[in-house]
Amino acid sequence: MSHTAIVPDHQMLRNYLLQHRLPLYFSKPVMNHILSYMAAATSKGFRGKVVDLADYSPCHRTALGHFLTHGHWDERILQHKVKQESIRHVLRESTQTAEPLFVIHDDSICKKTKPSSQAKSPIEQTGYHHSHLEGKTVWGHQVQATIVQCGAAALIHSIDLYDRKKVHPDGSVYTKIDHVCDMAATMPLPPYGGYALVDSWFTCSRIIDSYATAGYHLIGALKTNRILYPQGIRISVQHFAAHVSKKDVHLVTVNGSSYWTYRYEGALNDIPNAVVLLCWPEQAFGQPKALRAFLCTNVSLETETICTYYSKRWPIEIFFRQSKGNLGFETYQVRSATAFIRLWALLAWTHLFCTVGLEQPCSFGDGLRTVRKQVKQDIAQFIYDCGRKNIPFQVIQKRLKLA
Numbered sequence: 001m002s003h004t005a006i007v008p009d010h011q012m013l014r015n016y017l018l019q020h021r022l023p024l025y026f027s028k029p030v031m032n033h034i035l036s037y038m039a040a041a042t043s044k045g046f047r048g049k050v051v052d053l054a055d056y057s058p059c060h061r062t063a064l065g066h067f068l069t070h071g072h073w074d075e076r077i078l079q080h081k082v083k084q085e086s087i088r089h090v091l092r093e094s095t096q097t098a099e100p101l102f103v104i105h106d107d108s109i110c111k112k113t114k115p116s117s118q119a120k121s122p123i124e125q126t127g128y129h130h131s132h133l134e135g136k137t138v139w140g141h142q143v144q145a146t147i148v149q150c151g152a153a154a155l156i157h158s159i160d161l162y163d164r165k166k167v168h169p170d171g172s173v174y175t176k177i178d179h180v181c182d183m184a185a186t187m188p189l190p191p192y193g194g195y196a197l198v199d200s201w202f203t204c205s206r207i208i209d210s211y212a213t214a215g216y217h218l219i220g221a222l223k224t225n226r227i228l229y230p231q232g233i234r235i236s237v238q239h240f241a242a243h244v245s246k247k248d249v250h251l252v253t254v255n256g257s258s259y260w261t262y263r264y265e266g267a268l269n270d271i272p273n274a275v276v277l278l279c280w281p282e283q284a285f286g287q288p289k290a291l292r293a294f295l296c297t298n299v300s301l302e303t304e305t306i307c308t309y310y311s312k313r314w315p316i317e318i319f320f321r322q323s324k325g326n327l328g329f330e331t332y333q334v335r336s337a338t339a340f341i342r343l344w345a346l347l348a349w350t351h352l353f354c355t356v357g358l359e360q361p362c363s364f365g366d367g368l369r370t371v372r373k374q375v376k377q378d379i380a381q382f383i384y385d386c387g388r389k390n391i392p393f394q395v396i397q398k399r400l401k402l403a
Contacts, residue, residue, distance in 0.1 A: 008379045009378065009382070010035060010038075012374050013371075017035065025074070025077045027073070030067070032057070034349075036053055036057035037350070038346075038349075038371075039378075040052050041327050041347065041350045042350065043056070043372060044372065046326065046327065047332070048328020048331050048333075049328065049332065049333050050065045050068070050334065065339075068338070068339040068343065069336045075341060075342045075346075078348075079348070082156065082157065082158070083186075085155075086156060087187075089361070090149060091191065095191050098192050100150070100194055100309075101148065101193070102149040102150065102194070102196075102309070102312050102313075103148055103157075103183075103184075103187055103194065103216065104147040104149060104196075104197045105145075105196065105197075105198050105316075106145060106320070107142055107144045107176060108143050108320045109131045109138055110143055110324075111131070111139070111330060113139070114139040122335070125141060125161060125337045126139060126140055127140075127142075141161060142162040143161060144176060144180075145157075145158065149315060154315035154318075155355055155356065156352055159344040159345070159347065160179065161344075162176055162179070176201070176202070177202065177204060180198070180210070181206055184196065184214045185213075187216065190215060190216065193217070195216060195219050195298075196211045196217070196219070197220070198221070198313075199220065200221040203218070203220030203221060203222055203295055205270040205271055208271065208297055217296065217298040218296070219294065219310045220310075221293070221294055221295075221310075222237065223293070224236065224238040224293055228264060230264060230266060237291075237293045242288075246285065249262045249280075252304045254307045254308055254311055255311055257281070258282040259281055259307070262277070262279075263276075263277055264276040264278070265299055271295075274296060274297050274299065275297075275299050275301070275306065276293060276294070276295050277293065277296070277307065278293055279292045279307070280292075322365070323347060326368060327351065329347060351364060353367075354367030354368050354370075355367055358370055379400070
């Protein structure tokens with residue numbers, strides 16, 4: 001007996017793939033696998049494992065594992081589409097609102113279990129990395145991500161593996177700073193100004209110069225051992241802060257929180273001129289452990305504006321948290337580098353879909369709930385249609401892998 005209804009049709013997801021002309025680049029089986037990933041990744045409890053994908057695909061998990069590890073498709077096309085679409089949206093937002101464009105860089109650790117020395121096929125490209133979140137060295141993958149933002153739109157732009165074994169043609173190590181400098185060269189000229197937002201690891205002259213060439217200023221956190229030159233005197237930020245009194249600071253409110261702020265403008269090591277803000281929470285002025293410092297290369301910006309702009313770096317922290325909690329960014333178990341890099345490309349594509357792929361742009365959380373609801377409706381519609389066609393219940397069970 002022939003049955004035409006073999007799997008639920010997720011038309012909303014399929015339309016998004018067609019909208020971006022992915023059938024021009026990928027075969028029909030690859031398209032179906034991408035569709036299955038998007039349906040699975042937006043479901044509750046998704047862990048990024050192949051067995052999770054199999055629940056939303058007519059294929060066996062071994063076929064899905066082959067698709068990720070050995071499949072003949074180019075994940076770079078998907079990565080390029082994510083970059084292209086994210087830039088298009090924020091440029092349009094900037095043009096319409098006359099607001100600056102922000103490029104946010106950060107890294108994170110996808111923690112894994114260290115394999116036994118006897119393991120025959122451990123997860124590739126893993127190693128020891130320092131986790132700022134846990135305050136210790138952990139085993140796993142170090143990932144660099146880039147978010148582009150303008151107004152309410154904060155979109156994933158790229159997810160890249162940091163490979164400490166990668167080298168330049170001259171034999172020198174390709175560092176995380178090199179990666180950010182390369183990303184700066186790919187950014188479009190911002191129509192109403194632009195800022196790179198980084199943590200203290202990336203606040204250096206090379207990245208400042210790279211973004212200046214691209215037409216952007218930089219606002220970044222600053223380590224308190226960085227050297228300033230007030231009145232030509234060489235002194236670290238933390239020692240200089242000890243000489244700042246209450247009459248030298250003023251109160252700045254950012255996103256409902258207030259901070260005592262001191263503004264320094266002048267030279268730093270390797271940086272001829274910039275603004276440095278020394279900040280303390282309102283109730284902790286003068287406490288060394290509460291001191292935070294920030295650098296801005298646009299000396300014309302007001303203090304409160306610098307603080308407000310830097311607070312826009314927070315979406316990248318939210319991205320890491322949401323991706324690890326909902327899209328299996330930390331719990332995947334594929335072993336080959338090809339497989340997990342492809343998973344990251346699919347993850348970025350799905351995250352972008354949940355934010356700008358629906359009827360109107362929305363937050364990832366709202367988009368995720370909308371897609372989850374639609375996928376459930378698609379499955380319910382599939383069961384209903386099968387009933388109308390008198391397809392036996394045992395066949396439906398088999399198609400949905402419930403038998």
